Amino acid sequence: MTRAEQAARTRQAVLDAARALFAERGFAATSLQDIADAMGVRKANVYYYFPTKAAILDALLDERTSRLDALLAAAESEASVEARRDLVIAGFTEEVVRAYRTVAPIDFADPSVRSVPGVAERLEAFTRRAAKALFGPHPSVDQLAGLAVMHDLKPVMRTLDRLPDDELVRALQRLCRRLIA
Structure with a gap:
């Protein structure tokens, strides 16, 4: 080596x-x-x-967002909002389940995490980009609320943990569609 x-x-x-x-x-x-x-x-x-510990957190955030950045880039190239939503929901739910099953999830909503310089700003920029890809330039309050709930699917995953991955992904996809309709 x-x-x-x-x-x-x-x-x-x-x-x-x-x-x-x-x-x-x-x-x-x-x-x-x-x-x-x-x-x-x-x-x-x-x-x-x-x-620093913040440098580790930054690298972990990079791991978490790199696949999602690629997913958003692909969605942004889609012409219709519906096609973008379908692509984002499919990719996001698969990534969430993969991460849940294979790596320890980090709570990016944790105030101590969000207080690290630059972390909250990066997460908020990512959310703005996702909102634009999913809803266009003028998302409604309800759409933004649904997107916020989508960011933390851990309680749902713990509740449905016994499901095989493919069933869990499908359940999350149905939930996400309802959340951001």
Whole structure:
């Protein structure tokens, strides 16, 4: 294994440990030392890749939004609002279930997360972009409220956790269509 490959693996291990701890304990209650301890390394190893906990959060936010950015870009190229909505709902629900089943979810609505400089602004910009793709330039109050509820499907996922992934995705798609109709 090359040094670059080892560095990429270690960086990803930091992100994986941080993601799990942030989901379990919350962002505010997790320190860089906690992340290092979970990895079985010295804190200096974590600092080498991420000088601050905020830098880790930023990288985790990048992970979360990169697929959704691509989804929005594809939706924005669709001519009709209906086609954009169908594409976004299908891709969003599949991504939400994938993330729920495979990685520890981070609560981006957590005030300690949103208080990190730049995080709230990035999330709000993403929401504005999604609203425009889904509803056009003038979304209604009800549409914006539905989109806000769509941002946090964790309670629904926990309630329907026993469903196979394909059924869970379909249930979430039906819910999302009702939320943003």
